[in-house]
Amino acid sequence: MPLTRKAYRAALLHSIGDPAEVGIEASYEYFEDGLLVIENGRISAVGHAADLLPSLPADTEVVHYQDALITPGLIDTHIHLPQTGMVGAYGEQLLDWLNTYTFPCESQFADKAHAEHVADIFIKELLRNGTTTALVFGSVHPQSVDAFFEAAQKLDLRMIAGKVMMDRNAPDYLTDTAQTSYADSKALIERWHGKGRLHYAVTPRFAPTSTPEQLTLAGQLLGEYPDLYLQTHISENTQEVEWVKELFPERSGYLDVYDHYKLLGERSVFAHGVHLCDDECARLAQTGSAVAFCPTSNLFLGSGLFNLPMAEKHKLNVDLGTDVGGGTSFSLLQTLNEAYKVMQLQGVRLSPFKSLYLATLGGARALRLEDRIGTLQPGSDADFLVLDYNATPLLSYRLKQSNTIAETLFVLMTLGDDRVVLQTYAAGRLVHQR
Template sequence: MSQRRAHRAAILHTVADPREVGIEACYQYFEDGLLVVEDGKVVQLGDAEELLPALGGDVEVVTHGDALITPGFIDTHIHYPQVGIIGSYGEQLLEWLETYTFPGEAQFEDIDHARAQANLFIKELLRNGTTTALVFGSVHKQSVDAFFEQALELNLRMIAGKVLMDRNAPDYLRDTPESGYADSRELIERWHGKGRLHYAVTPRFAPTSTPEQLAAAGKLFNEYPDLYMHTHLSENKAEIEWVKELFPERDGYLDVYDHHGLIGARSVFAHGVHLCDSECARLGESGSAVAFCPTSNLFLGSGLLDLEKLEGHGVRVGLGTDVGAGTSFSQLQSLNEAYKVLQLQGQKLDPFKALYLATLGSARALYLDDKIGNLQPGKDADFVVLDYCATPLLEHRTGRADSLREKLFALMILGDDRAVKETFAAGESLHRR
């Protein structure tokens, strides 16, 4: 039995979607709160004055001054082999793949390179307060081994998969329907359900897989319980036209995946910027999710995601950084850009809704809200300590705030990795600034 430990600070988490219950009912806030952790789980949460008297003298209490504890951030779409190309100049999606992505991913054939990049990637996630991510590997199965080895050692809740890609890519990055299926199955047997790890069947996107490979991916997705499916959808207008040319027999981009058995619970589609109403309705009724990746969509000039339309059709929406087309590992920065994306469409992103998207909303998109996403007792003790005084400007701005909403909004607009004081996964400190 591990030692019980308590963390004292202002504590904030969401308990429901504000769209469903309203802003005031969607969150719990403890101005002087106590989070009690044991065996990697939250065992108590509440006001410090109420919980401290019954805590027991042997329980260590750690006080975090000028700080806010929130659940760990959840990233519903990110590419770990693309860390080395983040911030590369001047292309839109299809040119980006040819110019930067494919050459960068070729290096992951080398397991030592993959391990070094996995180490850097995980450190960056933790430095930015992200405790769970849905992660693209490369086409090489050793890229997934390298990532999961390190995630398991740190007892992180992570989801990842080997890319499936058998056409419209360089020869050195192609697999086949047969080899992709066999390699993925081997990785599933080795990693899925081990510790807090989950596997995602991962076709890059429809244009780089033949119908035969998509059929094999659909077969695999339905062969094992609780697998994920992770791919891209309707990110870029030229991409959508390409899909129509490659699959003229199908009724649109989403129907390509639907026809091959790749939609449903735990199917996560990155982007979804240019979806029609019927596609949104099909995503909603099937229980599929969309990963909203604002920094990437702006950087590549892809377009503006219509959050109101997606949620109006009952689509689960999570937040993603999409590094390396995305420009920051920080979900605070993702929310900064999401606010602007929605402003341009006449929509508002309330700070409490923003926190929901980065935590419980993303957990729901991943069907993990019974385990992560907020700090209710019984959940995994994955949380982050945010520093109101991380920079002189942030300290000045939050010091002038006259409400919790205003302080939270300042964190979201002005905050980045510097605002993350400490990151905990399963109750253990894995990053301290």
């Protein structure tokens, strides 16, 4: 295959560490006039344009952006494909919201054509908002996952998804059985896991909708395929936490249910964790598990405020999720806007560099993909964004007042949305152009 090389010149910014562990100054690299060199879908060099330009072969195409910032592609570690059509549904908290809106919407995914239509809309929305990797819930129907992976594969995207396992406490039209969920998941794993840049996640919806038999088989799948992911929900809502105690009286708490069925581990991501206690955070950290912080959804459904400092104290991997459709935006920039407010309500300042980390390298580390995505380090897949400082009149005016990259970054996360994303690249290919 002939070598394809291309270079992109703009301001460049990426995370290289967690500010909570290495300090803010050591957590990022910024090149005011930077150059990103891509060869065959991977990053081959990053640095100051003045240093790198003289070393490029004379025939290298250099794309030069004015008033723009290049960052790694964003990573959304909790989102629901089948809830695209009910985003922004009025008036309920978690359990009533599931029954009133979510389950009827998800039932439509029994139709493969419907699943394909929504997968196309969903992936376009992700890319339009600068999300190049997502950890995605399908519906209970295997065809929902087939439709999503087929669409992602065409664009060579790094995506992770799974079929929901749900054999009780849901409408009859939307349940599987312990055995069919195992067989369907296994077939999807054989078909998709490790194909191109695709990965499979074992996906019990949450403890209340799975019998002990189904949770046992979910754990069995993780044992049979050691590099699979696991995604589910935990401690999102106080009523939900009480319900789990009623359903599993023999377990010491919500996390202990998942722990008992061998669902904790280095590729396990638990969404929300709003009502976790210290001991549960410590156990999640000990097992290498991660929690997806979903501020937009937690505010929209009235679930509560995630305690990021407690998670940091235990060195627990935390990443960021939009949680569409509980969340009301595909934009991780808007999600970070909400995250800042969630922390403000708890008297904590969320640094823009911590926010950048959560949306990029933090997500990559939680998914054990930091050697592939989440930074602009040489050797990484060329998943990156070009953010436009002049995307809106207000943003353009406001950024002219900015004196530091910290201020610029914070304004992008506060005023920014899909309009800021000028271009999205995946594996070196342009997959979205505003």
